Amino acid sequence: MFNTKKPKIMDKPALNRRRFLQLGVAATACAAATTSGMASAATSSEDKNKTIFRTLGKTGIQVPIVSMGVMRADNPNILKAAYQIGITFFDTAHGYQDGRNEEMVGDFLKDKARDSFVVATKIHVPKDTSKERFLEMVDISLKRLQVDYVDILYLHAIDDPEVLYSENLVEALKTAKEQGKTRHVGFSTHKNMAELINTAVEKGFYEVILTTYNFRLASDENMTTALQKAHDAGIGLVGMKNMAGGWLDEAKTKKVNCKAALKWALTNPCMHTCIPGIVSFEMLMENWTVASDISLSVTEKEDLQLALGETGMFCTGCNSCSGQCKNDLPVSDLMRSYMYNYAYAYPAKAWKTVVDAGVSADPCANCDECTVNCKSGFDIRGKITNIARIRSVPAEFLV
């Protein structure tokens, strides 16, 4: 019933890379990158003129390393162009645009040979959702997509191993597969990724994992190890959020070098493909150049290095600050409080977090030197001094 080979690419694409270049769409994006040893071990077929394919683990599905996240595209002509230049893997979700996104993908795919593309969708449900309800949602997705089956059906946005292996959801996925509604099952995760990936390796069942993966995780050894284990176990690995949000600062004045960020993710040979969200032809072409050349130029490496130096204001919750303060302040909790007030505009929550932490309004007053070394480079003392003052404000004045 299912074809497990490389999707067929159209015989005579009307829009190919050369045509793009003739139109001058992405002249800058197509500038040749300097060859880098970093990428040389990443793939077996690094001919710069050829698309690099990788296999999604034991699924046997071969896809170009650059695929397409469709969630923001409003124009089916972008999908058409993507398909014509060689992108074969399209990622959507049941909930995107309240279902309109799946409908658009379906309109585009309906007259394409079923073995010429790979389509994945994701379904986000509460943990206690019944098997029947889940399968109803699968049927709705299939109807919108105008296909008899999807290639990968993901549980959407999982961050808890318990949910991942909740009996009802596992049964629902098994049934969907048995009924031929999906070829493979997987889950997507953007939080607690390493633990979930490790759990999936240990317990089995899931065939593909869609995970956040970007240069900000470069020093996260847990994540690197988890990906390697999953790869070795034959789990297909798909990367998302490769641009780390696209901006380096809160004011959105400094952009991430998106092409470099995508290359970085793909230099890890365990990452089989990535699904950058593509909304324009310009973006499509820029991303597609990476499909045949993942070598990072010196400039691109420098851009990523500089990007890593931007600390921003968001605590990653790594908790490595735990126990570092000589006054035993709950640094991680206070950083969360800072985030609630300044990032989430939620002073009442910030106040409660500070009060619950049991600190005074000026907890660093008697300390000459801060002993906490934050991995993200936060000025811990400055942030604590700032946010702890909220304790002096009566709760009734805050919402």
Add this chain to the structure above:
Amino acid sequence: MKPTFLFILFCLPFAVDAASFVPPSIPGWERDGEVEVFTGDNLYNHINGASELYFSYNFQSLWVTRYKKGEAEITLEVYDHGDPVQAFGIYSIERPGSAAVSAIGAEGYFEEGTLNFVTGQYYVKMFSFREPNAGGGVLLSTAKGFAAQLEKEPGLPAIVKLMPAENLVPNSCQFIPNTFMGLELLGSAFRASYKTADGTLTLFVMEKKSAEEAVQIVKKYHEFVKKDPGELKEGSYLIEDPFNGNVHLYWKGNHIIGFSGDDLPAVRESLLAEMKDKLN
């Protein structure tokens, strides 16, 4: 309020938006937990990858309020998109073609367990669980009162109201930000589909800040397809777009009226004449 508190409140830049949101009361229902507030930095935690689309519509904040009545639940989501055009845009891109729209706020619709509407700069989504016929019942009654609380003078964006009615495909009028037709050079546009027995075309309208800005669009589009239009004057142009097919443009002042899709000259001319007249 004591002076100390005033001082501290001035020192700390607490967001007035978070403080100014007052969720509606629903008779017979009680609030379930605190109002959750999301910004661009954590919206992903609430709606996952869908957040990127919301960002493209100038997303500012989201307030989520939950209610319960026994086993039944209602969730109210209020998305602030900063201005009415952006709010209409995200509403329009999620609105099903089959929706039976009515005057809930500026416009809205409901089904059995959901109700969505747009008003002012807000896009509001309501969901119910285990409450029979909630859409036309408790959600609708709540939405009507709440919409008036959010915006006293609701209305759709002016260009939406100008779109000709004849042959208009229901619910096809949308606002697309930044990358209309997949081209960054085009920026944002309103669009609507028109269907006749001979085919379907899309009418689009771009409203720029100035005539200079509009003519730059026409110029860049020509450059994109490697065509020299000569001296640009207000009037009609044909762009042979390799991605989007033939695109007809009419430029006047700070407006560009355009058409893509099936080649329906009579329909096109009729729509153009009406839009030109209305935009004058």
